[in-house]
Amino acid sequence: MVETARSLTVAVNSHPVVRVLLGSRCSVSLIVWSLVGCILMIHFYSLIHQKDREKIHIGSSHLSVTRELEEVEEENLYFPPPRGKRSPHALKRRGPRKPPSVVDEFLDESSEVHALFFPHRKSAVNPNKKGNDSMYYYPGRLWLDTEGNPIQAHGGGILFDERTETYYWYGENKDGPTYQAHRKGAARVDIIGVSCYSSKDLWEWTNEGVVLSGEETNASHDLHVSNVLERPKVIYNDVSGRYVMWMHIDDANYTKASVGVAVSDSPTGPFTYLYSFRPHGFDSRDMTIFKDDDGKAYLIYSSEDNSELHVGPLTDDYLNVTSVMRRILVAQHREAPALFKYQGTYYMITSGCTGWAPNRALAHAAESIMGPWETMGNPCIGGNKIFRSTTFFAQSTFVVPLLGLPGSFIFMADRWNPSELRDSRYMWLPLTVGGMADEPLEYNFGFPLWSRVSIYWHRRWRLPEGWRTA
Template identity: 30%
Template sequence: MLINGVPWFDDRGRTVNAHGACLLEENGRYYLFGEYKSDDENRFAGFSCYSSPDLVNWRFERIVLPPQAGGLMGPGRIGERVKVMKCPSTGTYVMYMHSDDLHYTDPHICVATSETIDGEYTFAGPLTFQGEPIHRWDLGSFQDDDGTGYLLIHEGDIYRLSQDYLVAEEQVARQIARGGESPAMLKHDGTYFLMFSHKTSWESNDNFHLSAPALEGPWTYQGVFAPDGSLTCNSQCTFAFTLRTGSGPVHMYMGDRWSFPRQASAATYVWLPLHAENDRLSIPQYWGAWDPATGRPAELMGNEAGLDFSSDEPGQGIDIPFTGTRVALIGQSRPDGSYARVEITDANGAAVTSGYVTFYSKVPDHGYRYVSPSLPAGDFVLTISVLGEPSEWSNKHGERFGSVGTRLSLDRVLVIE
């Protein structure tokens, strides 16, 4: 099952690190492309590619676009919002990205290509429109039923791409979503839906959407699509994908739970089914876990025990012995929550896995906070402790965002034998 809001682990036991992502399906396998974040600073460390047969078990393929020796994706640059489409006319995989300097004052939309979906992409430079580079930032991509490719831009600009996907040929919509960023699009029964986030830096907000009978419009504002006040289930939209399930197609919202500064280790994902009806989208309810094969909610099953641990004292923690193959922690994220360190040791005291999780969210949420990777059956001890480091940042205007404390709050543990 797919579990939201917890770190996912790949075939190496490492955290799946693919943010601002997109998803493609090819030959029965899903390919996830995203920003390969670091925990030290917000700089371009590469774009990653993972693959999966089921959206649950992930294999690390490679860094498909590493930092370049110089130029727009070289040292001292930011790389964000990577999107990949396969061009029907050439068979080439075309990658789009936002490049910028570390102060977000030199934005470019750039392009790279590869002959294979998971190969190393060759950086080609800025994407152009009417012969000039596109100096914009947040972007999305959309491929229509006839194979035509489109580039989506913050504030609601839409460009039709050339037949080879390497040039923006026509601007088909302009400024239809003032104040919107992180665009994502899907099509249902001939209606186009376009989702946006408001601009609140790494913080979540109530994302909104528009609908139209054609990409040229007219576009109609449809309001929020997740429960009002939930801050889009404490996430920000990044992509929309349509799953093929045994009961029919299921549109899937893909969102990020950013966690600055520990983006590599503690930032997570929220993927949920989207309902389309009467020219509107909705996520009626947040599911902590669900089955992508059916599009229905699910729960981890195991031996459950109560915990009563809450602390904001740095270094204070709790040891949880367990026997089994997997363990899950359930607790509260909240405005005064922040990072915790998690370590699992075996019967000999040797470290098996370790990492960080976050207990911060602007809107309080009770649910899964950590689910371990699968382990060989045995006796283990999970230790979780308060890191004492708040999740906090400032936007480009100097406004402070993030946690107002460093609390860790747990009330249950679930052991899978």
């Protein structure tokens, strides 16, 4: 049987007609499949090209909308020469031999330079006045609420509530007299509480009142007026349906160094204060919380006498920290962390540790919020050299993502006025992510992997029309 099969195969293959027919069928199949392959390749190419055109269109549309925000605006200020007579506070800060710097003049309430950075109430931003200035931010000017009173929400943060499509701005109410608890103590105001303001457009703010109040009678309470409440931040817990507030809690001497937690069923409060503690057993001063896309939340705080930052996840109810913690930016002495996320990368703005005096901001990036974090340099653009070296004479507190404008954010900062803390001003400026970082990175052999973070100085600016749907 085997030999018969072989003979038949040889006979068939040796027949010229059969060979031609077999060859023709193979050639036709090859041609058909080649044509199918070409058609599929052309189809896939057209789809990819179409997507590229859509991306280019979206990108160019985004650029046209945000181009004005990313213009580099220079600032040429004339600083009057220092006067012969100085205030006692300025002499104490500067000492008898040290010549005054611009920062010294900025901090000295008797200086003409100081007045340049804290303009009179006549120039206040008033949402009730319509006209050419409507919807424009003026960094450093007094900012009034819808009732015509200066907004009191310092060191704060913004919560966008998806259920009501409303923005809520929480911050320290410092509308009280500024004093020093003792001779060497920092300038302070008695705890009034946490203010809340609501807005639909991030410009016109309605006062919702003090949603977490100070305690006037119980001297042992964390919120007793003699203590310290700073940098309140609020996030919403999707599981419990509660709004959770975290804040820095301290005593007048800044030795308690703890975090405090409060909860509410409504974004406008009232919030119920729960307790304070030292997270992971470490001191905690400037802090913030961050809610990720997957609903997990994290605490980031300055620790070890402000020499490093710590980061760790919160429990599922957002009322405590887990046992997991990582040290980041070790020995870099950074504070005032403000976190945000873009295209899967975590970014953070921090400040140096110089008390009320402004200093140079730094931008950082990480693939994981737990680190390692890499430093990318000073994000400030425009103004002038002294503006960039002082974060426009302000300190970071929060970064707000702009709906409809991917890669565009609002950088929130405070321009502190230690001689009159209630008169501290808000510095809101456009922040974008894009381009190459300008400093070599520690963990990637000197090759920057992250996009640059840029904060643009503008004396006057506003959000593009239709920014929520751009």
